[in-house]
Amino acid sequence: MKRTPTWRRTAVAAVLPLALTGLAACGGEESAEDTSSASAQLEEQGDEDGEEAGGLEAGDPVPDDDFVALMAASFEDATTARTTMTSETAGTTISAEGVVDYTGKTPAMRMTMESAELGDEPIEMILVDNVMYMQVPDLGGKYLSMDLDEPGNPLGPMMTDSMDPSKQAEMMRAGLESVTFVGEEDVDGESLEHYSATLDPSAALEGMQGMEGVPKSMMPEQMQSDTWFDDDGRVRRMVIDMGELGSTEMSMDDWGADVDIEAPPAGQVTTMDDMMGSMSQMS
Known part of the structure; x- marks a missing residue:
């Protein structure tokens, strides 16, 4: 049986959970100067809209636009963070x-x-x-390099859309069906505010490049996104439940941490064209 190359299976397995996590971690176009709690920001948003601002209670509904603005504020002034992720998608x-x-x-x-499923060695x-x-x-x-801006890259449009703040805001608004303030919860000894959103993934991903040809039958009818x-x-913390398609859980801690992210040395990088050329020479 012909074995699918690990790099290809890895790329495909990684893209969907990253894209859907990006859907929850959207940014925004306006600057957010407030660093108060999420519920306090929603109360202030109520004041600006001329609505009565009271403390949110567990089970209270949250207007869709307010929640999108809340997510945008969270990432607008974001710097660096350490993150962990666990994803179960398509049997991987x-x-x-x-x-x-x-x-x-x-x-x-x-x-x-x-x-x-992708081998014994870390990637x-x-x-x-x-x-x-x-x-x-x-x-x-x-390292196999893939320029996400290069025309014809099948992974590029999906990944770039998932990381484009304005695009993510549009997608979240398109897919949101309801948002609820679950309440304050103790998570690893820290008090966090929990919000639960229900989305229509087909509607949310309809405008994402690279997803146009995916049949709606392959997507769950609803997607649950919980954010702390x-x-x-x-x-x-974020937990995304995609039903039979799988789930993704991600945590973000140590905001403002010193991080070192650099491209690999050129001598350790290969491209798809290089790989195809080497295969042709061997044949």
């Missing part, structure tokens, strides 16, 4: 940990992923200047 379980940096023109990320993924580098065993330790905010209004 991936656990990952690493760091992210939102201070540049485009987000930067360095993560180490492990998956029994490193680096994202710098919208170029994704993946180091997998099939490449003899080299800390006292400074920053996202600390």
Whole structure:
């Protein structure tokens, strides 16, 4: 039986959970100066809209636009963080940990992923200047580079849309069906505010490049996105339940941490064209 190359299976397995996590971690276009708690920001939003502002209670509904603005505020002034992620998608379980940096023109990320379905060795993924580098065993330790801005890259449009703040805001608004303030909860000894959103994934992803040809039958009817905010209004934990398609859980801690995210040395990088040329010479 012909074995699908590890790099290809890794890329496909990683993209969907990252894209859907990006859907929850959207940014915004307006600057957010408030660093108060999430519920306090919603109360202030109520004042601006001329609505009565009272303390949110567990079970209270939250207007869709207010929640989108809340998510935008969380990431607008974001700097760096350490993150962990566990994803179960299409029969593949991936656990990952690493760091992210939102201070540049485009987000930067360095993560180490492990998956029994994708092999025994860990896989490193680096994202710098919208170029994704993946180091997998099939490449003899080299990094396969994929320019997400390059025309014809099948992964590029999906990944860039998932990291475009304005695009994410549009997608979230399009897919949101309801949002509820669940209440304050103790998470690992810290009091966090929990919000639960129900989305129509087909509606949310309808405008995402690269997803146009995906049949709606392949998507769950609903997607549950639970988000926990800390006292400074920053996202600390997200859990995305995609029904039979799988689930993704991500935590973000140590905001403002010193991180080091750089592209691999040129001598350790190969491209798809290089790979195809080497295969042609061998044949």
